[in-house]
Amino acid sequence: MRLPYVPDPPPTSTPEEAEILARVQARRGERGLLPLDRALLHSFPIANGWNTLFGAVRTQTSLSADIRELAICRVAAINGAWFEWEHHAPLLREAGMSEEGMRIIEDPKITGSEEEEGDVVGKVLNRAQRAVLRYTDAMTKTVQVPDEIFQELKECFSDKEVVEVTATVAVYNCCSRFLVALDVGEKNR
Structure with a gap:
């Protein structure tokens, strides 16, 4: 960590800070x-909003656990956030992802395109999972999502779920x- 972690638990100086700390502790x-949390709690307002x-x-x-955790793990793999990966990969496995699927999600070079390696992704991930993989890649790597990738996602999910997938990837x-x-x-690093 590039900054020192706050103590566990950190001292609070106002009733509001104590309430924020209690909410973070309750969630955990x-x-x-x-x-x-011990990094975020350097700023109680930021920790509160984050929580x-x-x-x-x-x-x-x-969202189902497999969809949510696939998006989270893919973001972690693309961005090299291995702390995030270590916390969410077990949840994705618990949601039923195979080890072959985990290897696909962990490898940012695999894009999920049908032309790729005889469509190995399509043999391991279902249609909705593959759509989330491709959507997450677009949002994370280039921010702009091509229309055909958005359409794939839209065909698999309701409007509410599209918003939830998008928010999960963004967050x-x-x-x-x-x-x-x-x-x-x-x-x-």
Whole structure:
């Protein structure tokens, strides 16, 4: 970590900071504060907003676990956010992703195009997973999403789910950039 982590738990100086800390601790539960939290808690307002947004994306969307965690893991792999990968890859495995699927998601050079390697991705990932892989790649690598990739996603998901996939990819791009820039967890550089 490029900055010192705050103590666990960090001292608070106002009732508002104490409330924020309590919310972060409640979200983490028995696991306790993660290194990410101990970096964010240098700024209680940032930690508060982060906790609310990430809590919503992680636990309040209608996305299935395999779709949510595929998007998160793909962002982590593309951006080299290995702290993020280590926390979410087990969740993707728990959601039923095969080891072959995990290797595909971890390799940013595999794009999921039908022409690629005899469509190996299409043999491992279902249509919706493949659409999320390609959409996540476009959002993460170039920001602009080609119409045909957006259409693929739209054919697999409702409007609500498209918003939720998009928010998941966007939010975890934010997370990966924070983790890598500060080297949270000492795994990202």
